[in-house]
Amino acid sequence: MNRIDEVWKKLKQHAFRMKSISLSELCSNESRFQKYSVQFEQMLLDYSKEKVDDGVMQELQSLAHLCELETEREKLFGGELVNFTEQRRVLHMALRGGTDANLTINGKNVIREVESVLDKFLEFAESVRTGGHLTVTGERFTDVINIGIGGSDLGPSMVTEALASWHDGPNLHFISNIDGDQIFSILKNLNCKTTLIIVSSKSMTTRETIHNFETALDWLKNGLGEKFGHHLAAVSTNLKATREYRIDDSRVFPFWDWVGGRYSVWSAIGLPVAIATGRKTFKEFLAGARAMDKHFRTAPATENMPVLYALLGIWRRNAMNWPTVAVIPYSHCLNKFPAYIQQLDMESNGKNITRQGVPVNHPTGPLIWGEPGTNSQHSFFQWLHQGTDITPVDFIFAANGNPGNESRRYKSHHQQLITNAVAQSSALAFGQNREQVAASMQAAGCSDEEIKRLSPYRAFNGDRPSTVILFDCLTPYQLGKLIALYEHKVFVQGVIWNINSYDQWGVELGKRLADELSPAITDRDFSQEIDASTRGLIKAIHHFRDSSG
Numbered sequence: 001m002n003r004i005d006e007v008w009k010k011l012k013q014h015a016f017r018m019k020s021i022s023l024s025e026l027c028s029n030e031s032r033f034q035k036y037s038v039q040f041e042q043m044l045l046d047y048s049k050e051k052v053d054d055g056v057m058q059e060l061q062s063l064a065h066l067c068e069l070e071t072e073r074e075k076l077f078g079g080e081l082v083n084f085t086e087q088r089r090v091l092h093m094a095l096r097g098g099t100d101a102n103l104t105i106n107g108k109n110v111i112r113e114v115e116s117v118l119d120k121f122l123e124f125a126e127s128v129r130t131g132g133h134l135t136v137t138g139e140r141f142t143d144v145i146n147i148g149i150g151g152s153d154l155g156p157s158m159v160t161e162a163l164a165s166w167h168d169g170p171n172l173h174f175i176s177n178i179d180g181d182q183i184f185s186i187l188k189n190l191n192c193k194t195t196l197i198i199v200s201s202k203s204m205t206t207r208e209t210i211h212n213f214e215t216a217l218d219w220l221k222n223g224l225g226e227k228f229g230h231h232l233a234a235v236s237t238n239l240k241a242t243r244e245y246r247i248d249d250s251r252v253f254p255f256w257d258w259v260g261g262r263y264s265v266w267s268a269i270g271l272p273v274a275i276a277t278g279r280k281t282f283k284e285f286l287a288g289a290r291a292m293d294k295h296f297r298t299a300p301a302t303e304n305m306p307v308l309y310a311l312l313g314i315w316r317r318n319a320m321n322w323p324t325v326a327v328i329p330y331s332h333c334l335n336k337f338p339a340y341i342q343q344l345d346m347e348s349n350g351k352n353i354t355r356q357g358v359p360v361n362h363p364t365g366p367l368i369w370g371e372p373g374t375n376s377q378h379s380f381f382q383w384l385h386q387g388t389d390i391t392p393v394d395f396i397f398a399a400n401g402n403p404g405n406e407s408r409r410y411k412s413h414h415q416q417l418i419t420n421a422v423a424q425s426s427a428l429a430f431g432q433n434r435e436q437v438a439a440s441m442q443a444a445g446c447s448d449e450e451i452k453r454l455s456p457y458r459a460f461n462g463d464r465p466s467t468v469i470l471f472d473c474l475t476p477y478q479l480g481k482l483i484a485l486y487e488h489k490v491f492v493q494g495v496i497w498n499i500n501s502y503d504q505w506g507v508e509l510g511k512r513l514a515d516e517l518s519p520a521i522t523d524r525d526f527s528q529e530i531d532a533s534t535r536g537l538i539k540a541i542h543h544f545r546d547s548s549g
Helices: 003-018 054-066 069-077 092-096 110-130 151-162 180-187 207-231 239-244 268-277 279-298 305-319 337-349 381-386 408-430 434-443 448-458 476-497 505-523 532-547
Strands: 037-040 043-046 143-147 171-175 195-200 232-235 324-329 367-369 393-398 466-471
Touching: 003 054, 003 305, 037 305, 043 305, 043 476, 054 069, 054 305, 054 476, 069 279, 069 476, 092 110, 092 279, 092 476, 110 268, 110 279, 143 151, 143 207, 143 268, 151 171, 151 195, 151 268, 151 337, 151 476, 171 180, 171 268, 180 207, 195 207, 195 268, 207 232, 207 505, 232 268, 268 279, 279 305, 279 476, 305 476, 324 337, 337 367, 337 476, 381 408, 393 408, 408 466, 434 448, 466 476, 505 532
Parallel strands: 143 171, 143 195, 195 232, 324 367, 324 393, 393 466
Antiparallel strands: 037 043, 043 466
């Protein structure tokens, strides 16, 4: 048995031991919070309500070291071909200026290229915001539509919504779904004469994006005639295609093959964010991520927030055998954050093949899901508290509300919001037994008969783990740090699971099959070989279409 296998075995033994120790017992130690939390600047990771102790954390640290995390991290920051299946580097950190200023790839200074593109798209964003780039009729743009999908949509739409308090530019709209209900519901409420359209597609070949873009182009052409190109911009590397769509080269902003879609919001893909919030805000967003990059690269493992967060995930998934994680931000502005993290984590670490090309022999990335609190308390928290499965919860919230909302009434709302977050983490951890329920019901004036009848249903065991990510305010800087924290957590877990976190071959088959099935669905052309089940389904689709006239 090699040393890594020995550590895995010890972690399993620790898990068996920890199952008999309740969180109530663990948290009775007055020093537990101080010992099992870590702070970086104005951000805190509190894992004192996780089922861990010194023995667990020591073995997790040993596992990270044996998996050569430090070496792999330097490969990442040094520009090596970390994404080996696609022979690509992974340098989204370079987009925020946090890597070596002289980083050279294939004879080109990456940082200089990044800064050049950053200046270019931020300058364009400011011109849209201030009236430097006007409509064909000389008016300011009132609305901007971003058309993309995956990372070209979810990143900028999430960040734009999260930074709503800084949004002082044109109205932003995001179109990603090929479902016509989305694009037509947006277009019908806009004026094409004051709308700018951004198409975000590196290759300009993404099926859903191009179909939506061409629909939006028809809408523009109908209202603007031959001058429609003045209302277009693109984030792409395919200048031939953008020119064919009449997008001037000065309004085409590139990014690189070492930027994965789900890591691209720091690049020109963030153009909608910059238009909504401005150059200064966008740079603060980058600075927050850059600070987390430096912390991740330099802090000791025992004080390193992304490393500790990742190791807790390994403990949950592989030792305690909990297959899902609920991400619950107590912030309306972070409404899309669970979906963003779902893509970041599950598309990165939803893999079953090792870096050596053989099947993994352990579970990898968990199912990530969630909704904002307090709404989620009134939907699925019943299941979290009393369901038969244990799901760890990550609570995310700010000690203070968003800057700019200083009224007494707003503060009272935020006070209730974070009170709920703290209460839920406590309730999950400690629950309440029948004696506590009976005492509470008795104090409320319930009869002995009611207490006897209802106390079994009101009692629950607790002992359900959670981690809290707390920060001062949801500023652009803190949002940048928060996203980078998750990015680096995903990387650390990929290293320990021995998988490539940066490819996504699992999504490619469905794309190819959609192309192959299109003739049968669109034109009833069944010349291509199709399995009996799918053929039957397609014929049923045509039957329903025919029946509806």
